[in-house]
Amino acid sequence: MTHLALSGISKHFGDFTAVRDFNLDVKKGEFVSFLGPSGCGKTTTLRMIAGFEIPSSGMISLEGADITDKAPNQRNVGMVFQSYALFPNMTVAQNIGFGLQVRKEKESAIKDRVKEMLSIIHMEDKANSFPYQLSGGQMQRVALARALAIRPEVLLLDEPLSALDAKIRVSLRAEIRSIQQKLGITAIYVTHDQEEALSLSDRIVVMNVGEMEQVGTPFEIYNFPTTRFVANFVGSLNTAEAEIVDPNKGTLIMDGARLESSGELKGRNKGDKIMIAIRPERLSFLSEGKKENVLDGKVENITFLGSVVRVDVTIGGRKFSMDTFNRPSLELPKIGETCKVTCSDKAVLILKE
Amino acid sequence: MAQASTSNGFKPVTSWKVWLGVVPFFLFAILFLLLPSFRLLTASFSAPDGSFTFNNIIQLFTEPLIVNSYKLSIQISAVTALGGGIFGFLLAYSVTVGGLPKPLRSVLITFSGVASNFAGVPLAFAFVATLGRQGFITAVLKNTFNLNVYDAGFNLYSFAGLSLVYMYFQFPLMVLIMAPALDGLKKEWREAAENLGANTTQYWLKIAMPVLLPSILGAMILLFGNAFGAYATAYALTGGRIGLVTIQIGAQIRGDVLYNPGLGYAMAVGMVLIMGISLGGYSWLQAKTERWLK
Amino acid sequence: MSFLSRLRRFPFWGWFWLILGALYFILPLYATFAFSLSWDPADPFKAYERSFGDSRFWNSFLLSNILALATILASIILVVPTAYWIRLRLPQARRLVEFLTLMPFVVPAIILVFGMIRIYSTPFTIPFTDIVFMQPLTQFKAGTNILIVAGYMVLSMPYMYRSVDTGMRTVDIRTLTEAAQSLGASWFTIITRIILPNIRSALLSGALLTFAIVVGEVVLASFLGVNAFGPYLFLLGQHRAYEPAALSFVSFLLTWIAMGLIQLVTGGQGQAAGAH
Numbered sequence: 001m002t003h004l005a006l007s008g009i010s011k012h013f014g015d016f017t018a019v020r021d022f023n024l025d026v027k028k029g030e031f032v033s034f035l036g037p038s039g040c041g042k043t044t045t046l047r048m049i050a051g052f053e054i055p056s057s058g059m060i061s062l063e064g065a066d067i068t069d070k071a072p073n074q075r076n077v078g079m080v081f082q083s084y085a086l087f088p089n090m091t092v093a094q095n096i097g098f099g100l101q102v103r104k105e106k107e108s109a110i111k112d113r114v115k116e117m118l119s120i121i122h123m124e125d126k127a128n129s130f131p132y133q134l135s136g137g138q139m140q141r142v143a144l145a146r147a148l149a150i151r152p153e154v155l156l157l158d159e160p161l162s163a164l165d166a167k168i169r170v171s172l173r174a175e176i177r178s179i180q181q182k183l184g185i186t187a188i189y190v191t192h193d194q195e196e197a198l199s200l201s202d203r204i205v206v207m208n209v210g211e212m213e214q215v216g217t218p219f220e221i222y223n224f225p226t227t228r229f230v231a232n233f234v235g236s237l238n239t240a241e242a243e244i245v246d247p248n249k250g251t252l253i254m255d256g257a258r259l260e261s262s263g264e265l266k267g268r269n270k271g272d273k274i275m276i277a278i279r280p281e282r283l284s285f286l287s288e289g290k291k292e293n294v295l296d297g298k299v300e301n302i303t304f305l306g307s308v309v310r311v312d313v314t315i316g317g318r319k320f321s322m323d324t325f326n327r328p329s330l331e332l333p334k335i336g337e338t339c340k341v342t343c344s345d346k347a348v349l350i351l352k353e
Numbered sequence: 354m355a356q357a358s359t360s361n362g363f364k365p366v367t368s369w370k371v372w373l374g375v376v377p378f379f380l381f382a383i384l385f386l387l388l389p390s391f392r393l394l395t396a397s398f399s400a401p402d403g404s405f406t407f408n409n410i411i412q413l414f415t416e417p418l419i420v421n422s423y424k425l426s427i428q429i430s431a432v433t434a435l436g437g438g439i440f441g442f443l444l445a446y447s448v449t450v451g452g453l454p455k456p457l458r459s460v461l462i463t464f465s466g467v468a469s470n471f472a473g474v475p476l477a478f479a480f481v482a483t484l485g486r487q488g489f490i491t492a493v494l495k496n497t498f499n500l501n502v503y504d505a506g507f508n509l510y511s512f513a514g515l516s517l518v519y520m521y522f523q524f525p526l527m528v529l530i531m532a533p534a535l536d537g538l539k540k541e542w543r544e545a546a547e548n549l550g551a552n553t554t555q556y557w558l559k560i561a562m563p564v565l566l567p568s569i570l571g572a573m574i575l576l577f578g579n580a581f582g583a584y585a586t587a588y589a590l591t592g593g594r595i596g597l598v599t600i601q602i603g604a605q606i607r608g609d610v611l612y613n614p615g616l617g618y619a620m621a622v623g624m625v626l627i628m629g630i631s632l633g634g635y636s637w638l639q640a641k642t643e644r645w646l647k
Numbered sequence: 648m649s650f651l652s653r654l655r656r657f658p659f660w661g662w663f664w665l666i667l668g669a670l671y672f673i674l675p676l677y678a679t680f681a682f683s684l685s686w687d688p689a690d691p692f693k694a695y696e697r698s699f700g701d702s703r704f705w706n707s708f709l710l711s712n713i714l715a716l717a718t719i720l721a722s723i724i725l726v727v728p729t730a731y732w733i734r735l736r737l738p739q740a741r742r743l744v745e746f747l748t749l750m751p752f753v754v755p756a757i758i759l760v761f762g763m764i765r766i767y768s769t770p771f772t773i774p775f776t777d778i779v780f781m782q783p784l785t786q787f788k789a790g791t792n793i794l795i796v797a798g799y800m801v802l803s804m805p806y807m808y809r810s811v812d813t814g815m816r817t818v819d820i821r822t823l824t825e826a827a828q829s830l831g832a833s834w835f836t837i838i839t840r841i842i843l844p845n846i847r848s849a850l851l852s853g854a855l856l857t858f859a860i861v862v863g864e865v866v867l868a869s870f871l872g873v874n875a876f877g878p879y880l881f882l883l884g885q886h887r888a889y890e891p892a893a894l895s896f897v898s899f900l901l902t903w904i905a906m907g908l909i910q911l912v913t914g915g916q917g918q919a920a921g922a923h
Binding site (some may be wrong): 371372375377378379381382384385386388389390392393396440442446447448450452453459461462463464466467470471472473474475477478479480481482483484487488489490520521523525528554571578581582583584585589599602603605606617618621624625628629632634639 | 658660661664665668671672674675676677678679681682683725726727729732733734736737740744747749750751752753754755756757758759760761762763764765766768797798800801813836857859860863864865866870877880881884891895896897898899902903905906907909910
Binding site for chain 1 (some may be wrong): 374390482539541544546547548550551552555559560563564644645
């Protein structure tokens with residue numbers, strides 16, 4: 001049951017292509033994040049849904065109706081801006097009630113809705129404060145309530161947390177998610193922060209230079225990135241070149257060492273060169289009894305990162321990072337020692353291109 | 354060595370010695386700003402024989418010559434502040450958010466900087482050359498359109514004419530003040546308003562105008578003061594035929610035309626008071642906007 | 648984009664107001680210039696030749712320039728150390744000094760000169776005696792020159808102080824000073840080699856604005872009896888027609904040059920004007 005559909009959306013600014021052939025169906029109540037570096041087209045796509053930009057080609061539909069060329073003030077789509085964009089001349093309550101006021105709703109109805117919104121964001125006591133009297137986190141909560149007050153079909157959030165301090169970012173993040181789930185509203189969330197996208201979303205769209213790289217659940221995006229860009233952008237990663245020995249069994253050779261991979265090798269031939277990737281936390285020191293995917297390495301450096309210890313190992317002249325959980329019983333080799341490193345065949349990812 | 358001189362430079366100075374650094378400035382301000390102003394204040398409370406009196410202040414509100422000059426000054430200042438304010442605002446709007454090409458903005462700002470500083474005698478002469486009886490535009494209108502503006506009732510050396518001249522430095526000043534204020538209107542406010550369902554009129558009435566209003570009022574107050582204190586332009590143009598407060602004070606300095614020197618001082622003090630109130634109002638409104646636009 | 652939608656987006660009223668404004672700006676200037684050329688059709692520049700051929704013009708113009716230069720120098724000597732000291736050591740005096748620098752907006756030139764004449768046209772006596780300490784400043788030439796330069800300093804104070812203070816804020820003079828001190832620089836070195844070069848453009852824009860105010864100034868000059876350019880132009884206007892137009896046009900060009908240079912040195916930051 002498609003709620004919001006973007007089909008074949010492209011946007012050009014002169015010679016520059018901001019978004020190319022964007023296709024996405026969003027279900028009602030779904031939380032979708034657009035994740036990517038700045039300039040990847042994620043904000044442009046969001047602004048096309050809001051109506052601030054008109055697509056050069058393609059169609060946007062909401063509940064089956066074509067809204068591609070509709071004016072922004074006819075769409076009933078709520079938006080939260082990175083810079084809050086609260087009206088400085090209005091109180092918190094007036095800001096939240098603005099959308100209903102321009103819709104000419106009854107005073108009493110506006111009052112009730114504002115009250116309801118204030119209680120959702122836990123700011124009943126600030127109803128009569130002006131924006132300049134609020135902290136950044138409070139301002140963004142008011143902006144969220146203002147966008148929700150009009151009962152929008154879709155809530156759009158354009159990097160709403162990037163202007164805030166790290167601590168408030170995490171707590172407000174959880175608040176946004178819980179409000180979204182409580183109201184069951186469809187949300188599109190633009191961010192360049194992978195942690196935000198992973199922790200908030202039902203689905204993530206990873207974008208790069210105007211194109212969709214991969215669409216999937218946070219679990220899929222993190223564990224099974226299909227392209228090198230996604231693998232690198234989401235989490236940290238060891239990448240290496242390898243050669244296919246047996247495409248059916250998934251046997252590879254990397255710098256002379258044999259590796260088994262459960263990744264997709266259909267359509268590839270023996271002798272093809274491919275890119276593989278292994279997450280640092282999927283590598284571990286050899287425990288007895290294992291025979292497959294055993295690599296000889298030398299410890300180069302050990303860094304304590306709190307809950308995690310990162311060990312840099314060279315394997316066949318290539319540097320790999322591996323992460324192990326830090327616990328008191330942890331025994332680590334010394335720098336300069338040789339060691340044996342292993343991982344499961346599921347951990348060896350095969351990347352496209 | 355380096356360390357020694359460093360600690361020397363940072364040697365804490367006792368609190369009263371720190372003030373020695375600003376003594377020259379305060380001395381200057383006292384000698385050439387405060388003392389002259391204060392002298393006018395005390396003199397305005399002095400009778401011709403030197404005794405204390407409220408008579409001068411009372412006459413400020415009863416002597417027809419003085420009351421009329423204040424009326425005239427306030428009228429011309431209000432008219433040119435309002436006219437120059439509206440025109441200047443529309444100009445500033447055109448080059449900032451009005452959609453005109455970007456380079457025009459810096460051209461207008463430069464011209465406004467020049468025109469707002471181009472006042473006094475040269476400005477008066479420029480308008481005489483333009484709209485005086487033998488002026489260039491007067492001649493063009495007469496020869497080309499067969500329209501004699503002076504027969505039609507226009508006179509450069511009148512209230513209307515002087516207002517026209519004052520406008521030349523008034524509206525550029527408005528442009529200079531309003532352009533940054535209009536820049537302060539965030540694009541996101543407009544987008545947020547549209548997103549919430551507002552149309553352009555609703556955006557201007559409920560957000561842009563209320564946000565700009567303190568700036569507009571403040572700037573107009575400044576324009577008011579700007580015209581109120583002007584002397585040279587009016588004197589060069591009309592030679593004293595239009596009895597503005599500044600013109601009357603000028604006459605009083607030249608010779609005792611009011612037959613009571615104390616009255617001249619009282620006029621000056623009244624003027625400073627009005628200027629002070631204007632500037633106070635301006636700063637108050639300015640602080641209000643800055644708080645909003647922070 | 649279709650022709651119609653382009654037409655709809657055409658900012659008609661923007662252009663309308665801009666053209667109206669441009670006419671208001673330019674017509675009087677053009678008219679003044681045209682008028683100044685119309686004296687003698689055979690010799691269009693007659694008004695300029697006559698004006699520049701008059702030694703009284705050169706004397707008064709030279710005097711105005713000297714006064715402007717003296718005002719600029721004295722203002723810099725007074726304002727720079729004061730603003731610097733307040734930024735560095737005496738932030739509690741900021742509000743008071745800013746208030747004083749804004750006072751010239753409240754006390755227009757005509758009032759200032761009124762008060763000055765009343766104060767300085769009487770002799771200075773040693774307090775509680777009749778012994779004359781100094782003749783009134785208005786009674787001798789050096790005295791009136793001191794008075795007029797001081798008056799011009801007051802009139803230009805809001806611009807000069809604000810310009811210098813803003814310049815010091817943008818380069819964070821405090822940190823620069825501390826850095827220089829920690830490297831062992833003396834106060835003289837700090838002021839001449841760190842502070843002044845860093846507020847160069849601020850100083851220049853303050854100086855140019857002061858120049859624009861002083862060169863055509865007429866109120867202080869005429870009431871203090873100084874034969875500067877302003878009073879000369881005013882008197883010329885009483886019994887001549889074409890030369891004043893020519894000189895008005897020249898003084899507009901001077902203002903334009905000063906403002907254009909300010910735009911150049913400050914990189915387009917506009918300057919607000921004040922009392923006329």
